[in-house]
Amino acid sequence: MPETGRFKPSTGWIDLDFVEREWTPCKIFEMGIRQHLAGLSLSNTVIILENLGVKRSRTAVHNWVNKADLQPGGGASPDRVAVDQKVIRINGEQYGLYTAVDPQTNRILHSRLFQTYTIAIGGEFLSELIEKHDVADALFLIDDAGDFIGSLQKEGLSYCVEVHGHRNQVERVYREVERRTCSFSYGSSHVDPATAESWLQAHAFCWNQWLN
Missing domain, CATH: 3.30.420.10 (Ribonuclease H-like superfamily/Ribonuclease H)
Incomplete structure (x- = not known):
């Protein structure tokens, strides 16, 4: 796991259009998603957010990942x-x-x-x-x-x-x-398997971003 993927400032590579209906600031959304996908448990991610003055449940953070609908992009042509x-x-x-x-x-x-x-x-x-x-x-x-x-x-x-x-x-x-x-x-x-697969694809997306 690229350790530098944790605790970086917001980079804007997560599409946060879905947060328009939410009260949580975009930077907090991105941080929560990044920390969980980088390896932090839901509980520890919630603690990080609480230290920033934002109280959200484990379920809320879990739902953020699903709503973001992250997955690796296409168009690669490796040999x-x-x-x-x-x-x-x-x-x-x-x-x-x-x-x-x-x-x-x-x-x-x-x-x-x-x-x-x-x-x-x-x-x-x-x-x-x-x-x-x-x-x-x-x-x-x-x-x-x-x-x-x-x-x-x-x-x-x-x-x-x-x-x-x-x-x-x-x-x-x-x-x-x-x-x-x-x-x-x-x-x-x-x-459920569908949720696990959604999380898996989100992790793959973030892994690729951390390699940039």
Whole structure:
């Protein structure tokens, strides 16, 4: 996690049009969203805001993230893309966490949560990725001969199995995405998968901003 992502002043890269209906100042909204997505729990984020003289509930901060509707932008055209699929647990049930990363920049290109993890689901993820970015001719890097091979073959995409090299550069990104998604689900009572995915995409958006 880029530690400099925490406690920076407002940068204006979060679209806060939705706050027109709120009483909280825009800078406080952005700070609250940034602190939570940077790794602070909802409780600790609330404490930070209270120290600034703004009292808001954990639920309010949680809702800010959802209302902001943050997700990674499109239009990238890397010549290599590292993709990964991991099984995580939310509310005691297993889900497939799919993530695509540009290994040259460590920017997250696309992230999704699915209720299962199959070749067909992997194909759906890759189709979304291709629609969002210019990567149809890219070389896809995978870490083992798992379900992703079948998905890549089904979509007619080029790939290679790479355990080291470029894969080493992005493993920390995968670990952080997995850790933060699991941390979010454990720290939010009865979180539903749609909310967890919304938070995941918001975290991916902010991760990319912190790399700038």
